[in-house]
Amino acid sequence: MKEEISSWVRNLAVFYIIFTAVIQLVPDRKYERYVRNFMGLLLIYMVCIMLCTMAGKSSEMIRQFSTEYNAEITRLKLKENKNLQSFYINEEYEKEIRKIILEILKSTGIKKADAAVHIEGENLSAEIYLQQKITEEQEGRLENALWQKLGIGKENCQIIADRNGKTTVGSAASDGNSSGSDRISDLRRKQ
Structure with missing residues (x-):
């Protein structure tokens, strides 16, 4: 026990000398x-x-830490692989469903459309983004086909149509002033 304490004090002294240097x-x-x-x-x-050395448990503590660390790394890798796999499966599933929706659109007589x-x-x-006007009959057939073939009900399907043949999502506002009006010119006029 005395030898351990003396080596501990010696190591601390060497550490402080190196620290100062x-x-x-x-x-x-x-x-x-x-x-x-x-x-x-x-x-x-x-x-x-x-x-820990003085208590005689350093090797046990290191071994236990190493075991728990490796187990946690393994759990994280498995979880990451599972999430990655489900991501790619969902992505491919979305692509296939999109293809089916586009086929349904063609079968109902709607040619200019896209789906997400x-x-x-x-x-x-x-x-569903439409670039043409559709009749209520076409809309009804479309909703029925989506429900029957894919189980997508009205509450989970959004049909977005535009009056000018352009998609309304992501396009600029067609009426009124934009929110970022020309304030610089207003300032110049006031001066």
């Missing part, structure tokens, strides 16, 4: 803070290892 060799004072933090962490590590499909958990929703 390193601080003196730092070229710029702005780096001194980082060196002190690093050396403080080393000191904490040394004290913990020495205390979203899968969130168990919920399947679709957005």
Whole structure:
């Protein structure tokens, strides 16, 4: 026990000598803070290892930490692989459903259209962008076909049509002033 304590004190003395030398060799004072933090962490590590060695449990503690760390890494990898796999499956599923929706649109006589499909958990929703006007009969056939072939009800299907043959989503406002009006010209007029 005395030998362990004397080696511990010797190691701490050597550490403080090296610590002082390193601080003196730092070229710029702005780096001194980082060196002190690093050396403080080393000191904490040394004290913990020495205390565990004195208790006789350092190898057991390291082995247990290593085992738990490896198990956690394995769990994280499995979870990441599962999430990645489900992401790619959902992406391909969305593409296939989009193809089916485009076929349904063609079969109902709607040629100028596009679709977007979203899968969130168990919920399947679709957005259909029309570039032409459709009749109520076509809309009814479309909704029936979506329900029968894909199980997409009216509440999960959004049909977006535009009066000028352009999609309304993402286009500029056609009426009124934009929210970012020409304030610079207003300022110039006032001056």
